[in-house]
Amino acid sequence: MKEEIEETVAASRALAAAGLSDMVWGHASLRDSDGCGVWMKAAGWGFEEIDADRVVLVDRGGNVAHGQGKRHIEYPIHTEIMELRPDVGCVVHTHAPALAAFASLDAPLRAISHDATPFTDPQLPRFTDTGALIATQELGQALARTLGDANGCLMPQHGAVTVGPDAATAVMYAVLLERACRTQLMAAAAGGPHVWSSPEETEFKRNQVWNPAQRDAGWHYLRRVAEGITP
Numbered sequence: 603m604k605e606e607i608e609e610t611v612a613a614s615r616a617l618a619a620a621g622l623s624d625m626v627w628g629h630a631s632l633r634d635s636d637g638c639g640v641w642m643k644a645a646g647w648g649f650e651e652i653d654a655d656r657v658v659l660v661d662r663g664g665n666v667a668h669g670q671g672k673r674h675i676e677y678p679i680h681t682e683i684m685e686l687r688p689d690v691g692c693v694v695h696t697h698a699p700a701l702a703a704f705a706s707l708d709a710p711l712r713a714i715s716h717d718a719t720p721f722t723d724p725q726l727p728r729f730t731d732t733g734a735l736i737a738t739q740e741l742g743q744a745l746a747r748t749l750g751d752a753n754g755c756l757m758p759q760h761g762a763v764t765v766g767p768d769a770a771t772a773v774m775y776a777v778l779l780e781r782a783c784r785t786q787l788m789a790a791a792a793g794g795p796h797v798w799s800s801p802e803e804t805e806f807k808r809n810q811v812w813n814p815a816q817r818d819a820g821w822h823y824l825r826r827v828a829e830g831i832t833p
């Protein structure tokens with residue numbers, strides 16, 4: 603089986619294990635190693651329901667080049683980010699609730715725990731062209747431009763995207779962004795936050811706490827949880 607199919611299945615199940623599901627919506631994609639587009643789950647299935655038979659290859663024009671089932675309407679999120687960011691191998695798009703609630707505050711994300719450090723100093727961008735579905739190539743391109751070289755982008759009235767060179771990174775960034783937003787919502791509900799990491803501490807923690815080995819450790823944990831394996 604092609605590695606990208608296995609990674610798409612693993613990414614989808616890991617996102618489910620992390621609680622980032624929105625019934626059958628949201629998706630992770632892997633760049634096709636032969637340059638034919640992106641591998642992502644077929645429409646109509648939840649993250650936890652994905653297996654190799656429910657993964658499709660979608661080209662930049664929205665054609666399903668391989669696999670059974672329909673493609674998601676929002677495939678341009680993935681194809682256009684991949685087009686603009688040759689360093690990106692995996693894109694995650696999620697409608698998780700805490701990041702959507704946090705985006706509505708129009709407030710800066712603060713590094714009040716480990717989780718926000720990949721997204722602050724510089725502050726992660728916000729895509730404000732529309733809160734509707736990213737259903738056209740033009741909107742996908744606009745989102746990709748707003749993302750720039752960041753690890754993720756909030757999409758107010760909608761959700762977020764996160765990216766990385768591999769599934770481990772993009773999935774972990776999605777999990778961390780949702781947790782960072784939830785933690786700040788808790789602090790805001792209590793009248794804060796009042797203190798957070800300086801830019802220097804943030805930079806240090808990005809490498810200390812969320813270096814590739816640490817991201818991999820979280821990714822493998824989520825995969826074990828997804829497979830129901832307990833230590």
Ligand SMILES: [Zn+2]
Nearest residue numbers: 676695697761
């Ligand atoms: Zn969406």
